[in-house]
Amino acid sequence: MKKTVVLVILFVFPIVAYLFFASGVNNFGKLPVLTENVSDVSELDGSLVLDGKITILGFLGNDVNAKKGNAFNLNQKIYKRFGDFNDFQVIMVVTHGNEEKAAALKKELGELSEVDKWNFTFGSSEQIEDLFQSLGTNLSLDDNLATPYVFIIDKERNLRGREDDEDEGLKYGFDTTSVAELNNKMVDDVKIILAEYRLALKKNNANRSK
Known part of the structure; x- marks a missing residue:
């Protein structure tokens, strides 16, 4: 029995540890910058x-009720997992006139989790189009100024994503209709950018203490 335990520790544990740390596509390196100065x-x-914030940015446009499922997927799979981190936020862009629908959606989300970092911002059609175009993606908004895709924006207002995704090649955003995605x-990419900032913070604190 003791020999079995020793063998597990010596051979199985290193393999499990490797698979865990290799689970992220980028292996917890830096997440590529795809567009600067969003x-x-x-x-x-x-x-x-x-x-100054790590932001998950989405566009609901005039389509708040139709995109409820997307918001709930994002809440369950991303926000509930990372919402406790400092400087993390979710922002959904909605057209003026949909304030009540956005408030109702936030209330529904609040029944499942804390929603202090779930935010909605409102703008005109032109403002929303301009903001989306500044992302510089290969995606587009639909006729309702909405998209199922959400985007990772770093603290310096850079769009982060993947340069060599196995399915898409250049990957700017994440489809919230797909729980698998x-x-x-x-999940992997948000882990990477959070780890990147934590490492930078540790280095800065170490340098100050010298």
Whole structure:
């Protein structure tokens, strides 16, 4: 019995540890910058900013009720997992006139988790189009100024994504209609960018203490 335990520790544990750390596509290296200097959401209603925050940015447009399922998928798979991290936020962009629908959606989400970092910002059609275009993606908004895709924006307002995704090659955003994509890809990439900032913070603290 003791020999079996020793063998498990010597051979099985290193393999399990390797698979865990290799589970992220980028192996917890830096997540590539795909677009620099994304427009700030402060240019919409002015109540929120991207600077200094790790942001999951989405576009619900006029389609708040139709995109409820997407919001719930994002909440369950991403927000509930990472919402406790400092400087993390979710921002959904909605057209003016949908404030009540957004408030109702936030209330529903609040029945499943804390929603203090779930935010909605409102703008005109032109403002929303301009913000989306600043992402510089190969995607587009639909006729309702909405998309099922969400985007990872870093603290310097850079769009982060994948340069060599196994399915898409250049990957700008994550499809919230696909639970598998959120589980298998977006979770890994959010882990990477959070680890990147934690490492940078540790290095800065170490340098200050010298």
